[in-house]
Amino acid sequence: MSPTITAFKSSPDRGRGLARDMRVRWALEEVGQPYDVRLVSFTEMKEPAHLALHPFGQIPTYEDGDLALFESGAIVFQIAERHAGLLPDDANARARAVTWMFAALSTVEPPIMDLQIAKLVERDKTWSEQRLPLVEDRIRARLGELSNRLGDADWLDGAFSAGDLMMVSVLQRLGGSGLVDEYPNLSAYIARAEARPAYKRAFDAQYAVFLAASSG
Amino acid sequence: MSPTITAFKSSPDRGRGLARDMRVRWALEEVGQPYDVRLVSFTEMKEPAHLALHPFGQIPTYEDGDLALFESGAIVFQIAERHAGLLPDDANARARAVTWMFAALSTVEPPIMDLQIAKLVERDKTWSEQRLPLVEDRIRARLGELSNRLGDADWLDGAFSAGDLMMVSVLQRLGGSGLVDEYPNLSAYIARAEARPAYKRAFDAQYAVFLAASSG
Numbered sequence: 001m002s003p004t005i006t007a008f009k010s011s012p013d014r015g016r017g018l019a020r021d022m023r024v025r026w027a028l029e030e031v032g033q034p035y036d037v038r039l040v041s042f043t044e045m046k047e048p049a050h051l052a053l054h055p056f057g058q059i060p061t062y063e064d065g066d067l068a069l070f071e072s073g074a075i076v077f078q079i080a081e082r083h084a085g086l087l088p089d090d091a092n093a094r095a096r097a098v099t100w101m102f103a104a105l106s107t108v109e110p111p112i113m114d115l116q117i118a119k120l121v122e123r124d125k126t127w128s129e130q131r132l133p134l135v136e137d138r139i140r141a142r143l144g145e146l147s148n149r150l151g152d153a154d155w156l157d158g159a160f161s162a163g164d165l166m167m168v169s170v171l172q173r174l175g176g177s178g179l180v181d182e183y184p185n186l187s188a189y190i191a192r193a194e195a196r197p198a199y200k201r202a203f204d205a206q207y208a209v210f211l212a213a214s215s216g
Numbered sequence: 217m218s219p220t221i222t223a224f225k226s227s228p229d230r231g232r233g234l235a236r237d238m239r240v241r242w243a244l245e246e247v248g249q250p251y252d253v254r255l256v257s258f259t260e261m262k263e264p265a266h267l268a269l270h271p272f273g274q275i276p277t278y279e280d281g282d283l284a285l286f287e288s289g290a291i292v293f294q295i296a297e298r299h300a301g302l303l304p305d306d307a308n309a310r311a312r313a314v315t316w317m318f319a320a321l322s323t324v325e326p327p328i329m330d331l332q333i334a335k336l337v338e339r340d341k342t343w344s345e346q347r348l349p350l351v352e353d354r355i356r357a358r359l360g361e362l363s364n365r366l367g368d369a370d371w372l373d374g375a376f377s378a379g380d381l382m383m384v385s386v387l388q389r390l391g392g393s394g395l396v397d398e399y400p401n402l403s404a405y406i407a408r409a410e411a412r413p414a415y416k417r418a419f420d421a422q423y424a425v426f427l428a429a430s431s432g
Contacts, residue, residue, distance in 0.1 A: 055365035056323050056358065067308045073322055074315035092283045099290035102321065106289055107272050110326040114333075122350065127343030134338065142272065149271035 002034045003064035005075070006053070007209060009039040015210025016175070017203045020072040021060040023169045025205055027076040027162065029198035031083035039209065072169075073105045076162050086162040093158060100156050100163025108146065109170040111138040116173065139179055147183040154192060168193040218250045219280035221291070222269070223425060225255040231426025232391070233419045236288040237276040239385045241421055243292040243378065245414035247299035255425065288385075289321045292378050302378040309374060316372050316379025324362065325386040327354040332389065355395055363399040370408060384409040 005028075007021035021037075028035045044050055046057045053061040054070040061068065062075040069075050077098070080086035087094045118135050122128050146167075150156060155164045168190050174180045180187050193199060221244075223237035237253075244251045260266055262273045269277040270286040277284065278291040285291050293314070296302035303310045334351050338344050362383075366372060371380045384406050390396045396403055409415060 051361075051364075056319070056361045058323075067311060069311055069315050071315050071318040071322060073318035074311070077314060077318075078311050095283060095285055095290070095294050098293060099285050099287050102287040102289035102293075103272070105318065106287060106321040106325070107274075109322070110329055113326055114330060117330075117354075122347075125343070125347070127341070127347060131338075131341070131343060131347075138333075145267075145272045148267075 001065065002036050003028075003062055004036040004038055005063075006038050006040050006050070006059045006061045007206065008059055009041045009044075009209075010213050011206070011210055015207040017206055018173055018175070019059065019206070020169075022202060022206050023072045023166065024060045024062065024075050024079070025202035026165055026169070026199055027079045027086060029201045030165070030196075031079060031085040033079065033083055037205075037209070073101055073166065076166060077101060080162040086165065088158065088161065096157045097161035097163040100161070101166045104163065104166040104170045108142050108167065109173070111135065111142060112170060112173050115139060115177065136177075136179060139174070140182070143179060143183050143186060147186050150185055150189060152185060155189075160193075160196070164189075164193060217281065218252050219244075219278055220252040220254055221279075222254050222256050222266070222275045222277045223422065224275055225257045225260075225425075226429050227422070227426055231423040233422055234389055234391070235275065235422065236385075238418060238422050239288045239382065240276045240278065240291050240295070241418035242381055242385070242415055243295045243302060245417045246381065246412075247295060247301040249295065249299055253421075253425070289317055289382065292382060293317060296378040302381065304374065304377065312373045313377035313379040316377070317382045320379065320382040320386045324358050324383065325389075327351065327358060328386060328389050331355060331393065352393075352395060355390070356398070359395060359399050359402060363402050366401055366405060368401060370405075376409075376412070380405075380409060 005021055005024050008019055011019045013019055025035070040050055040059060045054075045059065050061075051057055053063070053068050056070070058070070060072055060075060061070045062078065069078055076086075087097050115135050118128065118132055122131075155161065156167060157163065171180055171186060171190055180190065194203075221237055221240050224235055227235045229235055241251070256266055256275060261270075261275065266277075267273055269279070269284050272286070274286070276288055276291060277286045278294065285294055292302070303313050331351050334344065334348055338347075371377065372383060373379065387396055387402060387406055396406065
Protein backbone atom coordinates (compact mmCIF):
# COMPACT_ATOMS: atom_id res chain seq x y z
CA MET A 1 0.00 0.00 0.00
CA SER A 2 1.28 3.43 -0.91
CA PRO A 3 1.04 6.19 1.70
CA THR A 4 -1.67 8.80 1.24
CA ILE A 5 -0.99 12.49 1.67
CA THR A 6 -3.42 15.39 1.68
CA ALA A 7 -3.13 18.55 -0.39
CA PHE A 8 -5.29 21.59 -1.10
CA LYS A 9 -8.21 20.95 -3.42
CA SER A 10 -7.69 24.50 -4.56
CA SER A 11 -4.22 25.72 -3.70
CA PRO A 12 -3.95 29.42 -2.85
CA ASP A 13 -0.62 29.57 -4.70
CA ARG A 14 -2.25 28.58 -8.02
CA GLY A 15 0.05 25.66 -8.65
CA ARG A 16 3.35 27.43 -8.02
CA GLY A 17 4.47 24.60 -5.76
CA LEU A 18 4.56 26.67 -2.57
CA ALA A 19 1.98 24.71 -0.60
CA ARG A 20 3.48 22.41 1.99
CA ASP A 21 2.37 19.20 0.28
CA MET A 22 5.08 19.99 -2.28
CA ARG A 23 7.78 19.21 0.30
CA VAL A 24 6.30 15.82 0.94
CA ARG A 25 5.75 15.05 -2.74
CA TRP A 26 9.35 16.03 -3.43
CA ALA A 27 10.68 13.82 -0.63
CA LEU A 28 8.61 10.88 -1.87
CA GLU A 29 9.90 11.40 -5.40
CA GLU A 30 13.51 11.62 -4.17
CA VAL A 31 13.24 8.22 -2.52
CA GLY A 32 11.13 6.71 -5.31
CA GLN A 33 8.09 5.99 -3.18
CA PRO A 34 4.71 6.08 -4.99
CA TYR A 35 1.93 7.84 -3.11
CA ASP A 36 -1.74 8.68 -3.26
CA VAL A 37 -3.18 12.14 -2.77
CA ARG A 38 -6.48 13.08 -1.18
CA LEU A 39 -7.53 16.64 -1.92
CA VAL A 40 -9.27 18.63 0.81
CA SER A 41 -11.18 21.90 0.59
CA PHE A 42 -10.71 24.74 3.06
CA THR A 43 -14.02 23.77 4.63
CA GLU A 44 -13.04 20.12 4.96
CA MET A 45 -9.72 21.08 6.56
CA LYS A 46 -11.55 22.46 9.58
CA GLU A 47 -14.01 19.56 9.91
CA PRO A 48 -13.67 16.78 12.50
CA ALA A 49 -12.49 14.10 10.06
CA HIS A 50 -9.51 16.16 8.99
CA LEU A 51 -8.86 17.61 12.45
CA ALA A 52 -8.51 14.04 13.71
CA LEU A 53 -5.55 13.74 11.33
CA HIS A 54 -4.23 17.28 11.71
CA PRO A 55 -5.09 19.10 14.95
CA PHE A 56 -4.30 22.48 13.38
CA GLY A 57 -6.53 21.90 10.37
CA GLN A 58 -3.83 22.21 7.72
CA ILE A 59 -2.22 20.17 4.96
CA PRO A 60 -0.26 18.00 4.42
CA THR A 61 -1.04 14.89 6.39
CA TYR A 62 0.49 11.47 5.84
CA GLU A 63 -1.18 8.10 6.31
CA ASP A 64 0.75 4.88 5.93
CA GLY A 65 -0.97 1.78 7.26
CA ASP A 66 -1.94 2.57 10.83
CA LEU A 67 0.45 5.52 11.10
CA ALA A 68 -0.97 9.03 10.68
CA LEU A 69 1.28 12.09 10.81
CA PHE A 70 1.02 15.83 10.19
CA GLU A 71 3.59 18.64 9.84
CA SER A 72 5.63 18.69 6.65
CA GLY A 73 8.89 18.57 8.63
CA ALA A 74 7.87 15.43 10.50
CA ILE A 75 6.54 13.75 7.37
CA VAL A 76 9.66 14.47 5.34
CA PHE A 77 11.75 13.17 8.23
CA GLN A 78 9.67 10.00 8.42
CA ILE A 79 10.14 9.42 4.68
CA ALA A 80 13.86 10.17 4.96
CA GLU A 81 14.25 7.76 7.86
CA ARG A 82 12.38 4.91 6.19
CA HIS A 83 13.94 5.15 2.72
CA ALA A 84 17.46 5.74 1.42
CA GLY A 85 18.30 8.95 -0.39
CA LEU A 86 17.56 11.88 1.90
CA LEU A 87 19.80 11.35 4.92
CA PRO A 88 23.49 10.35 5.03
CA ASP A 89 24.43 6.95 6.48
CA ASP A 90 27.09 8.44 8.77
CA ALA A 91 25.47 9.20 12.13
CA ASN A 92 27.06 12.63 12.58
CA ALA A 93 26.32 13.75 9.03
CA ARG A 94 22.77 12.52 9.50
CA ALA A 95 22.35 14.59 12.69
CA ARG A 96 23.65 17.66 10.84
CA ALA A 97 21.17 17.10 8.00
CA VAL A 98 18.37 16.92 10.57
CA THR A 99 19.71 20.14 12.06
CA TRP A 100 19.24 21.88 8.73
CA MET A 101 15.64 20.65 8.57
CA PHE A 102 14.98 22.27 11.93
CA ALA A 103 16.92 25.39 10.95
CA ALA A 104 14.82 25.78 7.81
CA LEU A 105 11.57 25.46 9.72
CA SER A 106 12.38 27.18 13.03
CA THR A 107 14.86 29.89 12.07
CA VAL A 108 14.47 30.73 8.38
CA GLU A 109 10.78 30.15 7.72
CA PRO A 110 9.21 32.25 10.54
CA PRO A 111 10.34 35.67 9.23
CA ILE A 112 9.36 34.57 5.73
CA MET A 113 5.88 33.61 6.93
CA ASP A 114 5.75 36.96 8.70
CA LEU A 115 6.29 38.63 5.32
CA GLN A 116 3.42 36.62 3.84
CA ILE A 117 1.19 37.68 6.71
CA ALA A 118 2.30 41.31 6.26
CA LYS A 119 1.62 41.20 2.53
CA LEU A 120 -1.62 39.24 2.60
CA VAL A 121 -3.40 39.26 5.96
CA GLU A 122 -2.31 42.78 7.00
CA ARG A 123 -2.13 44.29 3.51
CA ASP A 124 -4.96 46.76 4.08
CA LYS A 125 -3.82 47.88 7.52
CA THR A 126 -2.61 51.44 8.00
CA TRP A 127 0.83 50.25 9.11
CA SER A 128 1.38 47.80 6.26
CA GLU A 129 3.66 49.93 4.09
CA GLN A 130 5.73 51.29 6.97
CA ARG A 131 6.19 47.92 8.62
CA LEU A 132 7.23 45.94 5.53
CA PRO A 133 10.88 47.10 5.47
CA LEU A 134 11.34 45.89 9.07
CA VAL A 135 10.01 42.47 8.19
CA GLU A 136 12.19 42.33 5.09
CA ASP A 137 15.28 43.27 7.07
CA ARG A 138 14.65 40.44 9.50
CA ILE A 139 14.59 38.09 6.50
CA ARG A 140 17.76 39.65 5.07
CA ALA A 141 19.56 38.98 8.35
CA ARG A 142 18.77 35.26 8.02
CA LEU A 143 19.51 35.10 4.30
CA GLY A 144 22.87 36.80 4.81
CA GLU A 145 23.83 34.28 7.48
CA LEU A 146 22.65 31.38 5.35
CA SER A 147 24.48 32.74 2.31
CA ASN A 148 27.68 33.03 4.34
CA ARG A 149 27.41 29.47 5.52
CA LEU A 150 26.59 28.02 2.09
CA GLY A 151 29.46 29.87 0.42
CA ASP A 152 30.19 28.25 -2.91
CA ALA A 153 29.11 24.77 -1.87
CA ASP A 154 26.37 23.00 -3.79
CA TRP A 155 24.45 21.94 -0.69
CA LEU A 156 24.44 22.88 2.98
CA ASP A 157 26.44 19.91 4.27
CA GLY A 158 27.93 17.49 1.76
CA ALA A 159 25.43 15.68 -0.46
CA PHE A 160 21.85 16.86 -1.05
CA SER A 161 19.72 15.92 1.96
CA ALA A 162 16.32 16.42 3.55
CA GLY A 163 17.89 19.54 5.08
CA ASP A 164 18.40 21.06 1.64
CA LEU A 165 14.94 19.95 0.53
CA MET A 166 13.39 21.76 3.46
CA MET A 167 15.58 24.86 3.18
CA VAL A 168 14.90 25.28 -0.53
CA SER A 169 11.15 24.82 0.04
CA VAL A 170 11.26 27.58 2.62
CA LEU A 171 13.33 29.96 0.46
CA GLN A 172 11.02 29.44 -2.50
CA ARG A 173 8.32 31.22 -0.51
CA LEU A 174 10.28 34.43 -1.13
CA GLY A 175 9.78 34.09 -4.90
CA GLY A 176 8.75 37.39 -6.39
CA SER A 177 9.93 39.42 -3.39
CA GLY A 178 13.37 39.96 -4.93
CA LEU A 179 14.97 39.21 -1.57
CA VAL A 180 16.73 36.00 -2.56
CA ASP A 181 18.13 37.73 -5.66
CA GLU A 182 20.30 39.80 -3.32
CA TYR A 183 22.22 36.60 -2.53
CA PRO A 184 23.37 35.02 -5.83
CA ASN A 185 24.61 31.85 -4.18
CA LEU A 186 21.18 31.28 -2.64
CA SER A 187 19.48 31.84 -6.01
CA ALA A 188 21.84 29.30 -7.55
CA TYR A 189 21.16 26.91 -4.67
CA ILE A 190 17.43 27.05 -5.30
CA ALA A 191 17.92 26.63 -9.05
CA ARG A 192 20.14 23.61 -8.44
CA ALA A 193 17.44 21.99 -6.32
CA GLU A 194 14.69 22.80 -8.80
CA ALA A 195 16.70 21.10 -11.55
CA ARG A 196 16.51 17.76 -9.74
CA PRO A 197 14.30 15.27 -11.60
CA ALA A 198 12.48 14.40 -8.36
CA TYR A 199 11.65 18.06 -7.80
CA LYS A 200 10.29 18.37 -11.32
CA ARG A 201 8.10 15.30 -10.97
CA ALA A 202 6.69 16.60 -7.69
CA PHE A 203 6.13 20.04 -9.14
CA ASP A 204 4.32 18.63 -12.17
CA ALA A 205 2.10 16.48 -9.95
CA GLN A 206 0.94 19.40 -7.83
CA TYR A 207 0.57 21.59 -10.92
CA ALA A 208 -1.69 18.97 -12.49
CA VAL A 209 -4.02 19.36 -9.48
CA PHE A 210 -4.20 23.11 -10.12
CA LEU A 211 -4.86 22.63 -13.83
CA ALA A 212 -7.59 20.09 -13.19
CA ALA A 213 -9.22 22.37 -10.60
CA SER A 214 -9.06 25.35 -12.98
CA SER A 215 -10.70 23.51 -15.84
CA GLY A 216 -13.28 21.85 -13.60
CA MET B 217 33.29 13.13 27.84
CA SER B 218 30.10 15.02 28.51
CA PRO B 219 28.61 17.09 25.71
CA THR B 220 29.05 20.85 25.88
CA ILE B 221 26.20 23.25 25.18
CA THR B 222 26.24 27.01 24.87
CA ALA B 223 23.96 29.42 26.72
CA PHE B 224 23.68 33.19 27.12
CA LYS B 225 26.29 34.72 29.39
CA SER B 226 23.60 37.21 30.29
CA SER B 227 20.16 35.87 29.43
CA PRO B 228 17.65 38.51 28.31
CA ASP B 229 14.90 36.66 30.22
CA ARG B 230 16.70 37.18 33.55
CA GLY B 231 16.75 33.51 34.49
CA ARG B 232 13.11 32.75 33.81
CA GLY B 233 14.09 29.68 31.82
CA LEU B 234 12.81 30.96 28.48
CA ALA B 235 16.10 30.94 26.58
CA ARG B 236 16.47 28.04 24.21
CA ASP B 237 19.32 26.39 26.15
CA MET B 238 16.64 25.48 28.71
CA ARG B 239 15.12 22.97 26.27
CA VAL B 240 18.43 21.24 25.84
CA ARG B 241 19.24 21.29 29.57
CA TRP B 242 15.81 19.82 30.27
CA ALA B 243 16.26 17.05 27.69
CA LEU B 244 19.70 16.19 29.09
CA GLU B 245 18.25 16.05 32.61
CA GLU B 246 15.35 13.84 31.47
CA VAL B 247 17.77 11.26 30.07
CA GLY B 248 20.27 11.64 32.91
CA GLN B 249 23.16 12.86 30.77
CA PRO B 250 25.65 15.21 32.47
CA TYR B 251 26.74 18.18 30.38
CA ASP B 252 29.05 21.15 30.37
CA VAL B 253 27.99 24.68 29.59
CA ARG B 254 29.98 27.38 27.82
CA LEU B 255 28.52 30.84 28.26
CA VAL B 256 28.69 33.27 25.34
CA SER B 257 28.09 37.02 25.25
CA PHE B 258 25.99 38.72 22.58
CA THR B 259 29.20 39.95 20.99
CA GLU B 260 30.78 36.50 20.98
CA MET B 261 27.65 35.00 19.40
CA LYS B 262 28.27 37.00 16.23
CA GLU B 263 32.00 36.30 16.06
CA PRO B 264 33.60 33.73 13.69
CA ALA B 265 34.31 31.12 16.37
CA HIS B 266 30.67 30.89 17.36
CA LEU B 267 29.34 31.34 13.83
CA ALA B 268 31.36 28.27 12.85
CA LEU B 269 29.20 26.35 15.32
CA HIS B 270 25.96 28.20 14.72
CA PRO B 271 25.57 29.90 11.32
CA PHE B 272 22.76 32.12 12.64
CA GLY B 273 24.77 33.31 15.64
CA GLN B 274 22.40 32.06 18.32
CA ILE B 275 22.38 29.68 21.25
CA PRO B 276 22.22 26.81 22.03
CA THR B 277 24.84 24.75 20.29
CA TYR B 278 25.82 21.18 21.14
CA GLU B 279 29.25 19.62 20.89
CA ASP B 280 29.78 15.94 21.57
CA GLY B 281 33.11 14.54 20.44
CA ASP B 282 33.47 15.49 16.78
CA LEU B 283 29.76 16.23 16.36
CA ALA B 284 28.63 19.85 16.46
CA LEU B 285 24.95 20.78 16.16
CA PHE B 286 22.78 23.88 16.48
CA GLU B 287 18.99 24.44 16.69
CA SER B 288 17.30 23.44 19.92
CA GLY B 289 14.92 21.13 18.05
CA ALA B 290 17.73 19.22 16.39
CA ILE B 291 19.73 19.01 19.60
CA VAL B 292 16.81 17.74 21.65
CA PHE B 293 16.10 15.19 18.93
CA GLN B 294 19.72 14.05 18.94
CA ILE B 295 19.61 13.59 22.72
CA ALA B 296 16.28 11.79 22.49
CA GLU B 297 17.58 9.46 19.80
CA ARG B 298 20.78 8.57 21.63
CA HIS B 299 19.32 8.05 25.10
CA ALA B 300 16.20 6.38 26.45
CA GLY B 301 13.46 8.46 28.03
CA LEU B 302 12.24 11.01 25.50
CA LEU B 303 10.94 8.94 22.59
CA PRO B 304 8.73 5.85 22.67
CA ASP B 305 10.16 2.53 21.52
CA ASP B 306 7.24 1.81 19.20
CA ALA B 307 8.11 3.16 15.75
CA ASN B 308 4.72 4.75 15.08
CA ALA B 309 4.48 6.35 18.51
CA ARG B 310 8.02 7.61 18.03
CA ALA B 311 7.12 9.22 14.69
CA ARG B 312 4.14 10.91 16.33
CA ALA B 313 6.31 12.28 19.14
CA VAL B 314 8.67 13.71 16.51
CA THR B 315 5.63 15.23 14.82
CA TRP B 316 4.80 17.13 17.99
CA MET B 317 8.36 18.45 18.14
CA PHE B 318 7.95 19.87 14.65
CA ALA B 319 4.44 21.12 15.45
CA ALA B 320 5.74 23.00 18.48
CA LEU B 321 8.51 24.67 16.51
CA SER B 322 6.88 25.21 13.10
CA THR B 323 3.23 25.80 13.91
CA VAL B 324 2.88 26.98 17.50
CA GLU B 325 6.09 28.93 18.12
CA PRO B 326 6.05 31.31 15.11
CA PRO B 327 2.99 33.34 16.18
CA ILE B 328 4.34 33.39 19.73
CA MET B 329 7.68 34.75 18.50
CA ASP B 330 5.71 37.28 16.48
CA LEU B 331 4.15 38.50 19.72
CA GLN B 332 7.58 38.87 21.28
CA ILE B 333 8.72 40.88 18.27
CA ALA B 334 5.57 43.00 18.47
CA LYS B 335 6.05 43.65 22.18
CA LEU B 336 9.81 44.18 22.18
CA VAL B 337 11.26 45.06 18.78
CA GLU B 338 8.22 47.00 17.50
CA ARG B 339 7.01 48.32 20.85
CA ASP B 340 7.68 51.96 20.02
CA LYS B 341 6.18 51.84 16.54
CA THR B 342 3.01 53.78 15.82
CA TRP B 343 1.14 50.58 14.91
CA SER B 344 2.17 48.59 17.94
CA GLU B 345 -1.00 48.95 20.01
CA GLN B 346 -3.37 48.48 17.08
CA ARG B 347 -1.57 45.46 15.73
CA LEU B 348 -1.20 43.52 18.97
CA PRO B 349 -4.76 42.10 19.04
CA LEU B 350 -4.26 40.59 15.57
CA VAL B 351 -1.09 38.86 16.67
CA GLU B 352 -2.77 37.62 19.82
CA ASP B 353 -5.70 36.24 17.86
CA ARG B 354 -3.35 34.24 15.65
CA ILE B 355 -1.90 32.72 18.81
CA ARG B 356 -5.39 32.04 20.20
CA ALA B 357 -6.26 30.12 17.04
CA ARG B 358 -3.31 27.77 17.64
CA LEU B 359 -3.88 27.48 21.38
CA GLY B 360 -7.54 26.63 20.82
CA GLU B 361 -6.63 23.86 18.40
CA LEU B 362 -3.94 22.55 20.71
CA SER B 363 -6.29 22.67 23.68
CA ASN B 364 -8.90 20.71 21.72
CA ARG B 365 -6.41 18.04 20.81
CA LEU B 366 -4.96 17.71 24.32
CA GLY B 367 -8.40 17.46 25.92
CA ASP B 368 -8.04 16.01 29.39
CA ALA B 369 -4.97 13.93 28.60
CA ASP B 370 -1.78 14.44 30.57
CA TRP B 371 0.48 14.60 27.51
CA LEU B 372 -0.01 15.04 23.77
CA ASP B 373 0.35 11.39 22.79
CA GLY B 374 0.66 8.78 25.52
CA ALA B 375 3.66 9.15 27.80
CA PHE B 376 5.68 12.36 28.19
CA SER B 377 8.01 12.76 25.19
CA ALA B 378 10.37 15.16 23.48
CA GLY B 379 7.23 16.46 21.75
CA ASP B 380 5.78 17.57 25.08
CA LEU B 381 9.11 19.00 26.20
CA MET B 382 9.27 21.14 23.08
CA MET B 383 5.60 22.16 23.17
CA VAL B 384 5.75 23.20 26.83
CA SER B 385 8.95 25.19 26.20
CA VAL B 386 7.19 27.04 23.41
CA LEU B 387 4.02 27.71 25.43
CA GLN B 388 6.06 29.02 28.35
CA ARG B 389 7.08 31.96 26.18
CA LEU B 390 3.51 33.22 26.60
CA GLY B 391 4.02 33.56 30.37
CA GLY B 392 2.68 36.86 31.57
CA SER B 393 0.57 37.48 28.45
CA GLY B 394 -2.47 35.83 30.02
CA LEU B 395 -3.15 33.98 26.78
CA VAL B 396 -2.51 30.47 28.06
CA ASP B 397 -4.77 31.14 31.06
CA GLU B 398 -7.71 31.19 28.62
CA TYR B 399 -7.14 27.45 28.15
CA PRO B 400 -7.11 25.76 31.58
CA ASN B 401 -6.02 22.40 30.22
CA LEU B 402 -2.97 24.02 28.64
CA SER B 403 -2.11 25.79 31.91
CA ALA B 404 -2.36 22.45 33.71
CA TYR B 405 -0.26 20.81 31.00
CA ILE B 406 2.54 23.34 31.51
CA ALA B 407 2.32 22.99 35.31
CA ARG B 408 2.53 19.21 34.98
CA ALA B 409 5.71 19.52 32.92
CA GLU B 410 7.25 22.07 35.26
CA ALA B 411 6.69 19.69 38.18
CA ARG B 412 9.00 17.09 36.64
CA PRO B 413 12.24 16.73 38.62
CA ALA B 414 14.29 16.95 35.41
CA TYR B 415 12.63 20.26 34.55
CA LYS B 416 13.39 21.64 37.98
CA ARG B 417 17.03 20.61 37.82
CA ALA B 418 17.39 22.26 34.40
CA PHE B 419 15.61 25.38 35.58
CA ASP B 420 17.82 25.69 38.66
CA ALA B 421 20.95 25.26 36.55
CA GLN B 422 20.07 28.09 34.17
CA TYR B 423 18.87 30.25 37.08
CA ALA B 424 22.23 29.78 38.77
CA VAL B 425 23.87 31.32 35.69
CA PHE B 426 21.62 34.36 36.02
CA LEU B 427 22.33 34.71 39.73
CA ALA B 428 26.08 34.43 39.20
CA ALA B 429 25.97 37.01 36.42
CA SER B 430 23.88 39.38 38.56
CA SER B 431 26.25 39.24 41.51
CA GLY B 432 29.35 39.42 39.35
